[in-house]
Amino acid sequence: MSCSRVVQAAAPWQQGFHPSRPPKLAESADVTSPHASPDARPAPSRRTVLRAGAGLTVAAATVGAVSACSTGPSQREQDARALLPLAQTAARQQKQAEYLAPRQTDYTSVLKQVAAERGDHLTALTDEINRLHAPVAQEITTSPGESTTTLEKLRTDLQSAAKEAGDVATDADGYRAGLTGSIAASCAALREVALA
Numbered sequence: 001m002s003c004s005r006v007v008q009a010a011a012p013w014q015q016g017f018h019p020s021r022p023p024k025l026a027e028s029a030d031v032t033s034p035h036a037s038p039d040a041r042p043a044p045s046r047r048t049v050l051r052a053g054a055g056l057t058v059a060a061a062t063v064g065a066v067s068a069c070s071t072g073p074s075q076r077e078q079d080a081r082a083l084l085p086l087a088q089t090a091a092r093q094q095k096q097a098e099y100l101a102p103r104q105t106d107y108t109s110v111l112k113q114v115a116a117e118r119g120d121h122l123t124a125l126t127d128e129i130n131r132l133h134a135p136v137a138q139e140i141t142t143s144p145g146e147s148t149t150t151l152e153k154l155r156t157d158l159q160s161a162a163k164e165a166g167d168v169a170t171d172a173d174g175y176r177a178g179l180t181g182s183i184a185a186s187c188a189a190l191r192e193v194a195l196a
Contacts, residue, residue: 079176080132082168086180087125087140089161094118096149096157104151110194114154117190121183128179155195162187 073081097115101108122140129137165184169177 074133077133077136079172080129080136082172083125083129083132083176083180084136084139086161086165086168086183087122087129087137089157089164090118090122090125090183091140093154093157093161094122096154099149100151100154107151107195113194114158114190117186121186124179125183128176151195155191158187158191158195162191 094115097111097118101111101115104111126137126140129140162184165180165187169180169184172180
């Protein structure tokens with residue numbers, strides 16, 4: 001092999017290379033540095049960031065709504081439950097008076113009056129409980145009064161019912177205060193006047 005051919009083969013600028021110009025890399029070549037971190041990723045776009053922010057906002061609002069709905073019974077339910085014992089007592093005493101009426105002949109007419117008035121109290125209380133929070137009304141029982149009920153026990157129970165309704169009236173307002181106050185007065189009158 002001649003020296004001139006060796007020189008020609010060894011001269012790279014004769015094949016498009018110029019010492020003042022760096023060689024051009026092929027467009028398809030992988031230019032990723034072999035020392036780059038495997039976790040390196042392109043920065044997220046503005047649209048991606050906005051979507052993530054919107055998702056967090058919705059999630060926070062949902063959690064807040066669930067928390068707000070889990071704070072306990074509403075004020076209306078609490079008001080309904082305050083009336084529940086009064087309704088249960090009225091139902092029981094209505095049955096007690098009905099039981100005693102044919103057995104206490106000296107008080108038959110008065111006991112019928114007691115049964116009627118306590119029945120009216122029960123109806124009014126049930127209507128108000130239904131208006132405030134209907135599910136509570138399902139807890140009112142109307143089972144018959146005890147068969148061992150006596151006239152004296154009914155008197156005592158009416159006195160207790162008057163105090164119970166009066167206490168609720170003190171803490172109530174508006175229609176509920178008027179309703180429970182009138183029930184307290186009625187029970188006291190039945191005890192002190194009708195069944196004296």
